[in-house]
Amino acid sequence: MTKRVPVVEKILSANDRVAEENRAVLDRHNIFSLNFMASPGAGKTSLIERTIQGLKAHVDPLRLAVIDGDIATSFDADRAAAAGAAAVQVNTGGECHLDAIMVRNALPQFDLSSVDLLIVENVGNLVCPASFSLGTHRSVLIASIPEGDDKPYKYPGMYRGVDVLVINKIDLLPYVPFRMDFFQQGVEILNQGLLTFPLSCRTGEGIQPWLEWIISQVGEHRR
Numbered sequence: 001m002t003k004r005v006p007v008v009e010k011i012l013s014a015n016d017r018v019a020e021e022n023r024a025v026l027d028r029h030n031i032f033s034l035n036f037m038a039s040p041g042a043g044k045t046s047l048i049e050r051t052i053q054g055l056k057a058h059v060d061p062l063r064l065a066v067i068d069g070d071i072a073t074s075f076d077a078d079r080a081a082a083a084g085a086a087a088v089q090v091n092t093g094g095e096c097h098l099d100a101i102m103v104r105n106a107l108p109q110f111d112l113s114s115v116d117l118l119i120v121e122n123v124g125n126l127v128c129p130a131s132f133s134l135g136t137h138r139s140v141l142i143a144s145i146p147e148g149d150d151k152p153y154k155y156p157g158m159y160r161g162v163d164v165l166v167i168n169k170i171d172l173l174p175y176v177p178f179r180m181d182f183f184q185q186g187v188e189i190l191n192q193g194l195l196t197f198p199l200s201c202r203t204g205e206g207i208q209p210w211l212e213w214i215i216s217q218v219g220e221h222r223r
Contacts, residue, residue, distance in 0.1 A: 018100035022135025032221040033118040035134050038142035040124030043168040045076045046201035052083040054211040062116040067106045069098040069123045097128035126155040138163040145169040149179045152186030160190045171200040
């Protein structure tokens, strides 16, 4: 009897193998890495800019690289480069997410011996990116106040699978009908004890704890 394996399973299995190879490359060069995921407009690129600026100003500045995924244009990679990071743009040409092969192809474009932290900015989407491992050490979801407080309930797969949650645009809380308790309850149901950073990329509120967490993670990875 012929055994049939769903095509999706084959794709994910092949992707996971490449993701493991990516992780090995990063570990060999002692690079800590983050996968940024969010819906369009949540503030991924703004958080990257704030992160680059904050870490470069640290007493022990970190050397950053950014892989930026978008369907088209290099706008976001240009912003990361202007902020002071080495940046590579990956245009997916219609794909709604990055995959491990895209990341593997981008890595040789950096001098990996001169990188402490790699940030991968995934394509803006709350569905597809959750299914594709890239080989990064942590997955970060950026939610934003204007998106509404129902997103954990509507996109459980994304919230269930991440290591860190950033709640951006908290400066808009007085002006937007966002029930923080309702939002956090949904998050807790899906991902109990999820590390969360409420912040505002526009005002800078809450940025420092986020930077301190990254610095600590990079330090632990070096040991």
